[in-house]
Structure formats: structure tokens, C-alpha cells
Amino acid sequence: MVVKHDKKSMTGNDAASYAVLYAKPKVISAYPITPQTTIIEKLSQYVDEGKLDAEFIIVESEHSALAGCMGAAWSGVRTFTATSSQGLLYMAENVFWSGYGRLPIVMPVVNRCLAPGWSIYQDLQDSMAFRDAGWIQIYTKNNQEVFDTVLQAFRISEDKSIALPSMPCLDGFVISHTTAQVDLPNAEDSFNFVGEYSDPVIEVDTEKPWIFGGLVGPEKFIKVRTDLMEAMERAKKKIVDMNKEFGEYFGRTYGNGLIEIYGDDVADLTIVSMGTIADEAQDAVDKLKEEGLSVNEMRVRTFRPFPEKDIVEFAKKNHKLLVIDRSVSFGHAGQLRIEIEAVLQRNKVDTSVEGRLMGLGGEDVPYPKIVAAAKEALRSKI
Amino acid sequence: MVVKHDKKSMTGNDAASYAVLYAKPKVISAYPITPQTTIIEKLSQYVDEGKLDAEFIIVESEHSALAGCMGAAWSGVRTFTATSSQGLLYMAENVFWSGYGRLPIVMPVVNRCLAPGWSIYQDLQDSMAFRDAGWIQIYTKNNQEVFDTVLQAFRISEDKSIALPSMPCLDGFVISHTTAQVDLPNAEDSFNFVGEYSDPVIEVDTEKPWIFGGLVGPEKFIKVRTDLMEAMERAKKKIVDMNKEFGEYFGRTYGNGLIEIYGDDVADLTIVSMGTIADEAQDAVDKLKEEGLSVNEMRVRTFRPFPEKDIVEFAKKNHKLLVIDRSVSFGHAGQLRIEIEAVLQRNKVDTSVEGRLMGLGGEDVPYPKIVAAAKEALRSKI
Amino acid sequence: MIEVIQISRGGSGGVTGAKILAEAAIMFEEGLYAQAIPKYGSERRGAMVQAYVRFDNKPIRIHSPVYEANHALILDLSLLDRIDLNSVDKEGVIIINSKKIPENLKGSGRKVAYVDATGISQELGLVLSGFTLVNMTMLGAFVKATDIVSIDNLVKAIISFWGEKRAPKNVEAAKRAYEETKVVIA
Amino acid sequence: MIEVIQISRGGSGGVTGAKILAEAAIMFEEGLYAQAIPKYGSERRGAMVQAYVRFDNKPIRIHSPVYEANHALILDLSLLDRIDLNSVDKEGVIIINSKKIPENLKGSGRKVAYVDATGISQELGLVLSGFTLVNMTMLGAFVKATDIVSIDNLVKAIISFWGEKRAPKNVEAAKRAYEETKVVIA
Amino acid sequence: MKVTQKDLLNIPKKALLKGHFACAGCGSTLAFRHAIGAIADKVILVVPASCASVYQGGGKGAAFNVPTINTAFAASDAVASGVRRAMKTKGKDDLKIVIWGGDGSGADIGIATEIGACDRQEEILHIIYSNNVYGNTGGQRSGDTMIGAKTATTPYGNTTPRKMVPFIMMANNARYVATASSGYLEDLVYKVKKAVSMTGFKLIQIDAPCPPNWRSDSADTVKIAQLAVKTGVWPLFEWDRETNLVEISRPSKKYEDITNRVPLTEWTKLQGRLKSITEDQLKSLLADTERQWNFIRKFM
């Protein structure tokens, strides 16, 4: 059954807000930062107007924003926040706490570069810095995917076999503030998909005089961390299933949920990237094909858990990867590139990899730049 | 000239404090957290007793601890702090700020795992989470190296061609609180090695009505980030030189400064790890050799900048690497393993890599466990 | 694909205008896709602000600002000399808030659409904290000059955005501009 | 390599004792390397606390606690039944703060060194907030029983640690224990 | 609503089970036993990093017999806010959300969060048990450390005045603010019960002697706490927003008059941290005490 949609026009941030409105969280706790602000402004409006029956906590910092969600999550209710850049850094301790504490919080990160110098523009440096934190990270390519992913995120996170917080990522401004088409299902269908959060992962209660998050020795420590690793493994399957189920219900899928392939199955060069660069790269692929060049594309949608198998399988068939990173681990290289190289080595795939850093600090990456990079990579084919 | 040393007995934290005492920073700003506390307690004592002529700022949080150092660094004086675990997370925003802002701060991280649950024991999850932040990270293996590395760190960081903060890392408790031998040079020789910080990287002054860390557009942004990447490259050479120079002066070196090899140049299996595990692995290597097995060891001392060339060169000659990680990027794998696999792939080295997670949450890793892991790895040789 | 660059002043509603223009296409034109991109910076009230609108008959995967526009929509006459008209397609229209053909376009041979949007808006009382809001008015002119979206659909979009209560003045402004805009070769 | 496990109560100075023992070896014994590892947990004053000391004639690269000790140093008689003596080398010594051979060691055939450290310390006034500090005293016993470091070097270490002023009582305690300790096969 | 020793019996259930991890003579657990015991059936505890994260349990199980959420050091008031709001959506308005934390989180690292929750008038009770020090990390100076006190980071005695969180919360429009003491448990329980009966943000700060860090005899815990009141160095009072007035609590009443006070040295001499306080430090400590009384008097 594919449900009815309304053709709507909205910014990426509005798309996130709609998904939240429809998912009906009980507690929202947030703090403003450009370019995330319009998400929470919209939500505070929904709450104040009575459209969304939720508690909205206007906190004094991001550390507290996420902490508020954590309190709500411990109490067994659906909860939401969103942030960006410095805000994400300021809540760092609680980001790790929610991940390692298995709290099913949904928190979009509107990607923005990190200071200093001050800049409000997009790159992926902020969310990438939290790739160790036990969060599911899904990088979206456009407004539609933002809506869809936020909706999916609640279900993925709240699944008891997963119980991990989710971080849907959207490029600042180019998604968050850009108006584009979103095919919007109605509130009821959307909520039906997400479902009530009725069997919470965890729930503090006077009837249960238990201690949550107390002292642990090494043995128990390893046990809970191993369980977290396994949950990440399970999350891969869950994301794939969710993508499929979402497709059946709403008529849209994003590759297999983990990666998305564009163009031919095999090509001389494969462009690999995430977020809006990956979307725009599709125009680059078309352009290159028009010029008779053999180029396809792989978009990494889910960075955590990292889709090793899927990436390796596709890479194996292809000849060379041009990995475009929009963030960098200073003192080494782009994070996406590093991890792709790692899984290729691990799986004895000798497809060569070329790395490019593009779009740092809000640098625009129009498709002609991608086309040029691809041509260079084709020339320097090793 | 190798200077005279006193044979001393002290904990790893005391070794750090001594190095600071001798390097004579002007401003120390710190906040306590187990197992870092004894470093700053010692220093506050030195200051209060007049042994160290410095300002000691007892702040109200780690965010402020590092911020205090940042203010001092902008003012062009030598500065120091130390932290661990949750404290490092709580100062996250300023960790990135000092890295990207090129502030030559020295901050040992006494490695401890991250909550929840609460645990004060060692693993590398804390400092590893900051590998993107533009800091030099050197992982030490014992008390002696802590002293030596902290001393070196001031010079590396304050070098104008580098201008990056440094994070000497030491395993909580097993180094920080364990008493062991440290050959201690005298205060004067030590200070001579470090030298006066007389030509500061940056210095705010009423004579210079300039704005530091203000707004930047994408173009300038990329320029300063590119410069940061280049500084990281330069830092590799600097660390190698520093190691050599240190050797000439003090009579001790640690491999080439970036990596340290133990045992034969070529073996059937190479154990790769960091910190104390790498130290204890040397006993494992001896043990295995006694049993007639061909095993050597590579200790990664400098994780940022990542010594790609050095690792690749050594790996190329060998057959299989057993990489032991004491921290993990949840949803993928151990961080050291990932990056080693990446550089091997990048350099078309097909030495195989097996990854092991050990010692999370304070789990003890005695050498027999390493021996057993090595034997398994030898059996499963691919 | 048709690409539009819009120039306005901070506080004059330019960003909203671009948004509504895209909405008119997306929500009411059959088979048309669109996108509105505001350029964010540290611009304050009164300072020049750019926004971009794209139209296409297939989904748009470009996320970059518009570098070479088909048309230019200029909400304030005094901003005309602040943009490089070479980046605007020679065949496209320059739609401008002006009582007459601007001096420095005269003889340029370019297609110019002009309308006294300030006059219309002021007459209708579209003024906020001293600023005349010409954004909706100029959309009327844009529609007249380009024909990408119909005036009916623009009106629908305006109503959908502003709600029944606040829409009338804005609709009126767009409609009047639609009628009064003159398109000429300068 | 010689490995020692020390059992004491939180607040009784056990950690300091282990540290000084290692210092005596490191700083004053020619060619001896040593290490003292306190086991940290949530132990509070009065609770059982373990510490480990290692000695070797080459640099020590082991960082783990001691699992199988050569000798056991027990600062409080009541803690004797809290440790598994099987993890202590049969050839090693059990050094214990006791006036006599503890009952449950009798007939064990093990080498036991005992001394009334509490008595000695109390006589010397080594008491802090109700706790009798037997740590230095028991080091004297340890030295006597094992001969790994000499009593002279232990004394040097105690002086170096406590400083001229505070050392005398502690030195005295160690020396007296050194003399009074009886080493027997139980 | 007066609380007598007898009332300390009538608790719904034990909040603190025997065999916990606190040091012998811990003033903090003593206060906990009664303060939380009094409301043990309806409480959800939120505990930031502190000694309480340790003495609550671990190893075999929990010594706290009430539901407890552990949080990061600076997060407790916001986590508590989240719990409160979530419970509201579940219709569980009768629960008491109580923070049990040290002076480190309460006065230093967590104070922004705390002021934030107070500013939002979140219905929570924040109890600070103050041992004047970062106890759990081995006794470093906190914002609430007394002048002259030796700590691990002020080996020659702390020099800065106490950060008076109760005053800050009065200035910040809390619903109710009180100080209390491990030496006066009836008074403490009275205040806790009163606080949880009110809506909005409440703060209670308890003097909780700490033998290892104060270097005091564990047997003296109660004596030291009582002396703090009798010497005037720890004034016991309540402030209520409705009246904007301070009321001096009964145990402190007599000592409002400076001439009735026990000499401060009676209190300092029992504590290793303060025993060798210098003349100058003592003067400053007395001045800081007077500052506190003066502030209080402004509201009388």
C-alpha cells in the first residue's frame, strides 16, 4: 500500500519539523544554533498552538538540551532534539552518554563547520567527530529524505533490539534553508508508520527502585559495550528493512538504506560521497556519461553503522573510487576515505581509491567541480 | 652531550608534573578528574610552595580549564592543563577551538573509559574521540616516556611552523598511579631543552588592535584549514627531529618518534598497538620468540599526525599485523585498526591485518593474553 | 532548467518572495519542480541580500547557488548597479522595481520588465517598520515577465502562504503588478 | 622477577608503603628495577585494599596487577582469610602483622614472617584519626623476611619520602620491626 | 509542620540499605538516609557524578532503595527536568523528582544547568550535600570550600569566599531555598518534606561532614556539623519566594546573635583541614561568615 501524499514545498528544516510533528514525541528539549534554529522554532510554535501535544523545554545550553531528552528517554517517552556544529560539541559528554546509555533519542544534526574562525556554513566536520559515540548516523541528500529519515529514525532507535540514538544529518543551508518539493504523507499515515512508543526500551518508575547507569567493573563494562557493537550490527539490517518497509508504505526508498547506487553497476570510476554532494554528483555522472565517460556513483547514506559489506560488494565490481570528503581528520585524511580504504583492505579488494576534500567551510561544490575532479581521477587512473 | 640523570621513583602523573615544573609554564588552568587529579594537585602544590612561578587557575569545569589556557596562549605565554575521560568530553568545544585556532597548549590526557556506566579505569576511548580536533597525540608506554614526552610536547607545540596543541596520552592507573623508575634530568637541563617561549606563535596586545578568531568566509576558511593540514605534515618531521635531538641531549629515544619497532625487522606476525599494551607486548614478543615463533612488534607512538609512511614501510616487509585496539568506533571497528588498514590499502600493501579489541573499560591485558592472541593470529594466518 | 537570481534588501521580504515563487511552481504547476535558495551571511536590515530560484521539469539535484541566471529579479532600483548583469542570460528578462526604464539599462538591448512596485505596495499599505514590502508585488511582475508560473497559481501560493486573513493585500499587490508591469527591450 | 601482593585497609597507608618499597629498590639498590601498583576501586577507609610490588634486574614492561605473587605482605591480621594463599608461591614468605603465628597458618608448612607491627607503631605514636599506621613498620618486616632490599636502603627510602623531619618515627618503626620479625616455617 | 525524632521513624521505606560504599562516619549518607527516606515512596532520584555515584552501589547491587538515574557531572538538573516533563505527559504529577548531588555539581560545573532549571521553574528539588570539596576525586577545592581549608588543590588553605548557592537561587527567583545540616536531622526532614510539597524549583543545601577530606575523626561527624551551626559558620535558614523573607531555623536561632556563638576554633580544631588555619585566614573566614549573615539579614 502506498499512502497518499500532498505535493508540498518546504525547507529541509521544515521537513524535519513535519516529521517530528507527525511522530508525536512527548518531550522536546532544545537550544538554538544556526542553521538548526528553524526546526525548533517551528516545533515550539506547534506546541504553543496545540498542534503538537508535547512538553517543550527551552533550556539554557545544548548540554542541557540533550540532557532533557535523556531524562525523558529514561522515563520511557518519545523524545526529540536537534543541533549543529558548536552546539553538538557543547553537548559532547551527553552525546556519548546517550549512545553508550542506549537511549533512543532522535537528534538531527544540521551540518555546519566548526570554529574558529566563525562561520555558519556547511561541512560535515561536526557530526563526523561523533562517529565513535554509539549513534546511528544517516546522511540525507535532500528535503524529502530529511522528512523520510527523521520518521524512520524514531522506529529504528526505539526498536528494543537496537536501542540506539539516531542522528539524521542534513547539510546546513543547502538543505536546511532551501525550499524544495516534499511529497508529504498525511499526519495519520505518518504516525501509523512510526507507531506509538508503547513498549519503551527503558522506563524509570517508583515501582522499580533500580539504579540506572551506575558503577560497572571491567567485565560488565565489556558486556554492555559488546552488546552495543552487536546492536550496531543489528541496526544495519534494521535500516535495510526499514527502507524496504518505508518503500512499501510510502513508495520511496533510498538505495538499500545503507548505500545508494546511481548509474551503471560497473564503471571506470565510481564517485563516492555523502549528503548533498552525493545528490549533485548524480548530475555530474549524467554529464560525464553524456561525454562518453564511464562513471557511476555510490552514496553512503548510513555512516554508522558503517556498511562494510555493501560498500565492498559494490567496490569490488568497480575499478576506482573517487571519494569526496566534506570533512577531515586533521593529521590524517578525510574520514569517509579512511574508512572505505580500510574495508577494502580488510576484504582484500584492490579497487584503488583516490581521496578529495571538497566543500569545507561552506565552499560550494557545484557539479562542474565534481565533473572536473572525476576527469582528473580518470586520467590519473592507476 | 647526554646530561646527567637522577634515578628517581615516581608515578606517571608525577612524571608529568615534573616535566611541567621544569618547563615552567606561566599559566596553568585545570579541573580535577580521576585519574588525572594527582598531576594538578602536585602542580598546585609547586605553585603554592613557590617552586613554580606560575598562575594557577582553579576553574569550575573543564570547559573553563581549557578556556583559561586558551586565554593564556592568545596572550603568548606557555600554558598547561591536563584532563581525562568525561573531562575531555566536557571541554570538547574548546578542544576543537584550540586545535583549529592553532594554540600551542600542552594537555596530557590520562586515558580513562567513558560513561555510562561509571568506571574510572583505562581505555583509549576518550582521547581517540578527539583525533579530528587538530591536536598532536602521542601515546606513551611508561612513566619515563611520560616525562620525556611532556617535555618534548612544549617544544613541538610552540614551534611557529607547527603551532598545534599537544595531547600526550598516558594510560590511567597503569601509568598514572603506578610507581616506577624515572631517570630524571635536573631542572636546568630540562628547561634548557625546552627553552624560553620567547617568540610566541600569537600574542594579543593593546598595540595590535586586531581581531582573533573572527568571521571567515569559505575561501579563508579553506586556507586556514589547509595550513593546519600542512602543519600536521610538518609536525611529523618535527617529532622525528625532536626525538633525535632529545636522544642526543638526554640519551633516550622512542623508535623514530612516530613508531617504535621491537624485535626482528621481519617476522611472521607483527603486533601493533599503543600505550602500555604495546609495552607489555614486548614481553609477549620475547615469550613467543622463546617458543620459536616469529613475532615482532610495532608500537604506534604518534597517532596524530598519523605516521602513514613509517607504518607502511614496516608493514610492507612483514606478513601479517595483529592490531590491538583499546577503543572502538562503535558501528565500525577499532580506530587504530581502521587507519592502519586504510594506509595499507592506500599504499597497495597487501599485508593482512587482524583486529582485536582488548582492555576496554579497564580490562587488564597481561602479556599472556597477548601471547594467546598472537598464537591464534598465527594459526589463522591467511 | 530556468534559474533566477533575486536581489533585495535585508528586511524587505526577499527571502520569503523567493520561497513563495518556488512554492507556486511546486504546489500548483503540474510537472514543475522548483527550489528557492536564500544566500545567508551576515547581512542585516537594509543590506543587499541575494536569493536564487530554480525551475525544472524534473527533480532538481543541484544544491549550489545560481551562478549564471536566466532572469534577474531586482526588488530595489538602487541595487541595480550592485549586480553583474553579464552573469544574466542575454535572452532573459531583468525584472525591476522602477517607475521607468532605468537609465543604465537604456540602450542595452536587454529585455526589461519594470513596475512601480514601491508605489503599489505603499498604496496598499504594505509597509513594516519603515520598510515598503515589495516582495509579493514583484512576484506579480516576475510572473508577467517570464510566464514560468501562471498568475493564478502565484495567487494560490500567496494565499496558501499568508493564510486567508493576511493574503488579500498581498494578492492584490501581485495582481496589480501583473497588470501594470511593462516588458520592453531597453 | 619477584612479585609481591600487599593487603591492607583503606586509610592505613598501604599504598604509600608499597610505593616506598619500590622506591627503596629503584633509588638505592644498584641494578634493581621495581614497580608499585595500587589497585584502585571504590574502596573507602577501612575496606580491604590491594597493592602490588614488582622487582626485577631489568626494566619492567609489565603493567598488569600481580596475579601470582612470590610473597604476600599482610598489614592487618584480620585480612588474612580474605586472600587466596594459593595464588602465593609456596616457596615465598607470608609476612604478617601478628603477635604470633596465625592460627590458620599453623601446620601449613608455609614460610611465615610475623611481627607485632600494631604494637610497635602504637608505641611510637604512629596513629592517625584512630588508625594505627603500620605501613612503614611492616616494610621492616618485609625486608627482614625477603632480603630483596636491604634495611639500610629501606631506611634511605623512608627518609627520602618523609623528609628529615617526619622520618625518624617511621625509620624507627621499620628498624624495630626488622629486628623483631620472626621468620618460621609454620 | 514540625518534625520530631519520632517522625524520622515513619518513613515509607528505607532509602539507604545497610552495607553501602560510603566511608565510615559519612555525613552525606547520614543525611540521605533520613532526607530521602522521608519521601522514599514517591521519589525518583537523579544523581550527578559525586561520592553519591559511588556510595549508591556497584559490585553486588544497589544500596539505594529508590529509583536512581545517574547523570554526567553537569547534567542532573536538565535530566531531572526531562524526567519531570515526561512524567507530566504520563499523568504522574505526584512523583517527586529530586537531585541528590554534591557541591561540585551544585556550586560549580552544574550551576548553569541548575540556574536554568530554576529559571524555567521546573518542579524539582535539588539537594546539595556539601562536603565543601570534590570528595569523590580525592578532595580538591570546590566553590563551596571554606576559607582557610586545606584541600588537595589548596595545600596552604583556600583563599576565596564560599559560593553561596542558596543566595544565588534566592536571587534567581527559586520557589524555596533552605540550608540544613547532618547534625540536625529533624530540621532537615522538615525542610525536605516542605520543599517537595511546593511546585517550582527548590534548593536545599546540607552541611555534610566528610571524615577523610576534612581529616576529622569519623566519630565527630555529628559534633562537627552541630558546631558549624553553633559557631555561626553554617547558618540554618529558609527563604520562601511568596514572602521574600528569610526565617532562621530553630537550631540556628540562638546564634544569630554573634555574642552567643561558640568560638570558631572549637569547630576548626576538630578538622585536620582547618586545624592549622592562620590568623589571617581565620579573620577572612569570619568575615565571610558575617557576609553571609548580612545577606540573610537583608531578607529578614
Added chain:
Amino acid sequence: MKVTQKDLLNIPKKALLKGHFACAGCGSTLAFRHAIGAIADKVILVVPASCASVYQGGGKGAAFNVPTINTAFAASDAVASGVRRAMKTKGKDDLKIVIWGGDGSGADIGIATEIGACDRQEEILHIIYSNNVYGNTGGQRSGDTMIGAKTATTPYGNTTPRKMVPFIMMANNARYVATASSGYLEDLVYKVKKAVSMTGFKLIQIDAPCPPNWRSDSADTVKIAQLAVKTGVWPLFEWDRETNLVEISRPSKKYEDITNRVPLTEWTKLQGRLKSITEDQLKSLLADTERQWNFIRKFM
């Protein structure tokens, strides 16, 4: 030490150059021009994330003509402490280390750091220019937002009382605390000069109207600021630790007496954010104003 309009001339150099990035009619830059101008030769500025991080410069260069260190949102008081201490080691004790920040850092995210610096008696002056809102991110509620004011996160009007940082700092033993206004520049400059002449931690909070977020006419900036004083909603006062007394500043003197005050609606009606304030909200706003006066009166 009275400051007259003439004294506003005698500044060492211009602190704010023409052609800066602030909105037309910005009350914050108006205050900056004079407050920092008065001490421009000896000042090192520390600026947390805020409108001031934007209007200071960018693009072609700096509009601030004094050395300026930008910091993360919650870091300025600690960075300033680091600068102060470093300068001390360099023997540069005569420098004035001044934080110029908004109410977001000053009242919310940065308040722990601020209280910490105050607690340590760091010799810095923290100036909060309050536009009652997170201006730089587009106008969301801050802890200092007036009751009834519509902001991006309180579309139907804010409900919580103001977080009065000056009161908090009085309670926290600051050296000197004052409020000031963009409408009374001589008074402002007097207070800034006085503050920097004192050792220890000083706080000045300035009412700084903000046309875009208050939805007011840019021409009304000064009028609105003056009306805030005349209606009593923004009391101008100084508090000095030495005396522990509040002095009402001259522009506010007359309005201490409630009967002399201009009706609050004269002030609200000029601001879109407050124009349609409800009766109830107005009552609460008046009550909160009285609460502030009552607090102040306690120290008179």
C-alpha cells in the same frame, strides 16, 4: 566622578569604526561605541558568540579598533581569566580585560563560567549588552527575555521571569554590579570607568534595544531604552561589595516611586514583540518588575 556629554568626547580613540555590520539603530553598538571608547587604549576585549561576533567585522576587516579575542559561546569569562593571569605574569597589570557579550552567554550558557570567574575574584569586567534575546540566531528566548515578549521560541509570549544576572552576581560576592542603558550613555560610561578602576570581578548589564528582534522602529532605539527606565521596567542601579548597598542611579531615581512611573504600555506599544501583550502577561511583567525593585530595596 560624574560623566557629562562632554566627557564622551575625551576618549583615547574610537573603539568602533564606521561601516560596521550591525543593524541600523542597534542599541548594542551604540553602547559599545561609548563604553569601550572610554577605555579604548587599555582594553583587551573578549567576545563570546553573539551579534558582537558579527558586527565586530569580517569581510574586509575589523570594525572594532581594539584587540579582540573571539571565544566559544560559554567560554569568555574563562578565556578572559587566562588573559588576565598571563598579563599578570608579563607585568601588564594595567590592562583592562573586558568581556563584551550578549545576554545569551551572560545569563544562560555561560553563567557557570561567569560565576566561576566571579568566585575566583578574577580581575575582569563582564559587560552584558542585553537585547533580551538570542539576537544572532534570529531572536529566540533567552533567560533575560521579558515576560510577555514574543520571540521565535515563545510565539505567544514568554512566561518566565527575567533571570537577573546582576542579582546573581550580588549574591555571588562580585566586587561591583551595575545596570545601565543605551539610553543613558553618560551614566553607562561613568559605570564602566568606575568598574575598571576596581580590582576583582565586575558586572555591568546594559539594556540594548534591538530593532529587528523587538520589532521596533530603528529610530526609536534611544526612546525605548529611556522609556524602560521611566516605566521602571529597567531599574538603573549600582551595588558595591564594600558597602553591600545599592544606589539607584540618577536616571532611575525619580521612578523608584511607583507613582512617578510612566505607564508600561508607553514602552510596550513601541515594540512589536510586546505590542499585543495580554492583560495577564502585563500583570506578570509588572509583578516581575516589582520583584526586582523589591530585591534592590533589600539592599538600600
Added chain:
Amino acid sequence: MTKGPSSPILFPIEGAAGRTGDWRTQKPVVDPELCIKCNICWKFCPDNAIYRADRDKDQIIKFDYEYCKGCGICASECPSKAITMVSEDE
């Protein structure tokens, strides 16, 4: 399959820290003659290690030596000096 996450949850138990009576070096002993059953000692025990006196049943206080840490507060606070601390060794 649904499966809750493995998280560090602790359940209430007496003796979470083990037999804390073991920490004791001195133990409190009450003199039945002196005890006036005021229960002040009970009130001030941080370890919950005293069983209350009951005047009605003429029953004095009792110590739970399994958990009493021997802090000595009870002895210190007893108004009739009915409690003395004696060394564990004796």
C-alpha cells in the same frame, strides 16, 4: 526478536558493598545499664546499623555488626555515654 539493551542496571540489595562490618577496627558496645532508649544513636548512624530501642518492650538498641563500620558516631552522640568503642582485636 525484541531484546532490551544490556545496560548497567543495579538492583537494591543489603550489603551492596559486601559485609562492611569487615571495615571496622573498633566496634561499638552498649552498656544495657546506661541505655535510656532515646534512640539518638539510631538516628545518627550513617550505616543504618542500629536496631532501635523500644521503650514499650523495654528493649535497648542492638548493633548490626555485619554492617556497622565502627565510625563511633553512636558512641559519641549517646547522651548517657552508654556506648563505648572497643578494639576489634580484643
Added chain:
Amino acid sequence: MTKGPSSPILFPIEGAAGRTGDWRTQKPVVDPELCIKCNICWKFCPDNAIYRADRDKDQIIKFDYEYCKGCGICASECPSKAITMVSEDE
């Protein structure tokens, strides 16, 4: 080789935000007849865009139109209503 880090440093300049006079839609004009040279307008200009009046030289105030943003405060605050805001278009 020593080389300082490339960092985002800005140097003071008039017109950092460009010719902010461009932002103006209305401009202030002073009536020399009415100006009493009190310099109140000068004091209240947030943009530093007024040259002071000088009584001694009998010189009234002057606007720096290159940077005046046209906020209208000067007109609003002038005690003798000597300043009027006129549309830029005129």
C-alpha cells in the same frame, strides 16, 4: 623555517562591512537654522556617522552619508527637531 600559523585575523578598517550607507532607504538631513549644536544626535548615532557640531567655530553637525545607515535615531533624538529623514529616492 619559522612560519606563523595562518589564522583568521582581521585588521581594523573603516567600512569593514562595506559602504553601509548603501543600506539606507531614508537619509537624515539637518536644517542649519534649527540646529543648536547640542551634539545629542552625535552622541546617539550607533554608526559613528555624524561629525560633531562645534559651537566655537559656529559649525553644525554633518552626516557621513557613506556610512550612515539611516536609522533615524538622530532625527528622533534631536531636541530641536532639526533633522528630518527624507527618502533616498527623492
